Amino acid sequence: MLDWLAQLGRHGLSFFERLGRGHLLLLALLRGVPGLLLRPLLVVQQVYAIGVLSLLIIVVSGVFVGMVLGLQLYNTLVDFGAEASLGPVIALTLVRELGPVVTALLFAGRAGSALTAEIGLMKATEQLSGMEMMAVDPVKRVLAPRFLGGFIAMPLLAAIFSLVGVYGGYFVGVGLLGVDEGSYWSQMQSMVDFDDDVMNGVIKSLVFGVVVTWIAVFEGNDAVPTSEGVSRATTRTVVHSSLAVLGLDFVLTALMFGVD
């Protein structure tokens, strides 16, 4: 019984320790960001690794999500004779919810896991300690550029995803199923509001970008420096950041659109 209690206490303590280390790292990362203005090349390289290399999966998923939305919604809406509302429904779904959320989930899988594995391996092969020996702060040199890169890349990816999805829905709805082209765009334009819908989606994707890269960088930096430890940290990155994205999405949606 006492053993069981002690184990519970140990788990609780280690959980709070990790939480505390995570927040301390976040503070250190934020402190490291201004210094990066002097060395923008470090950030550019990370935006390339995190953002540009994720473009393919984002664009392809965006097209197919939009096409599936077009197909499914058309079949539902046509029963009510409301297929002209296809445009606004697709646009609102993508801009408000699916754009930021699906992009963040794909981002966690594609870029977050890569970040964790890279940083974890650097730690396992003692590159980070090596830097410290040379009086180079690994938080500023290695972690902060990755954090800022993710912060920059995520909203751009989400915007591209939403736009590509709207055109995917256009392709299926107007091109294949014969919804009127004029009503697809004009109803969309009259129903979608820039501040309430598009900007709230951008705010969501900014928040998700911070959370996913923060978790990824922290897990990499906190990984047990063995190959097994790195693999566990990578798994944790994907699981935790996906859960955080989905949970935060509900909170943000409630704040932005819901419960007045």
Added chain:
Amino acid sequence: MMQVRTVEIWVGVFVAAGLAALFMLAMQVSNLTVVGDDQGYTIKARFENISGLKVRSPVTVAGVRVGRVTAIDFDPQTFQAVVSMRIGAAYNQLPLDTSAAVLTSGLVGEKYVGLEPGGDMDVLQDGGEITLTQSTLVLEQMIGKFLFDKAESGKE
């Protein structure tokens, strides 16, 4: 490691594509600015009932959108709704005796203001008011009237 220049170019393309996507979302999807509304003129119309009409609802002549509703106010003297509409500068030939009606696109679609040009030689100026108006058809009232008529005719 790839050439620094290539990386920079790709990042530039990526950032430009992302910003362009956001811009497109603003213009194409949400129609942030209504083109041509700055050079236009405002007219007013009073309605008994405008239920469902909103600010930014379209104003049409013969089914063509010529402007948008810019404000909806309530006149406490006459208990009427005062609808202000911004009409594009290109459509400055509307006769003085144009009539306005609050219409619905489809049975349950969005409300819009339909203008029906009259035959007057003078045209509506900025700040002008449309006097001939027709209120929106409220479905509940129509059904109520219909049932009432049915009951009346059944008695005889």
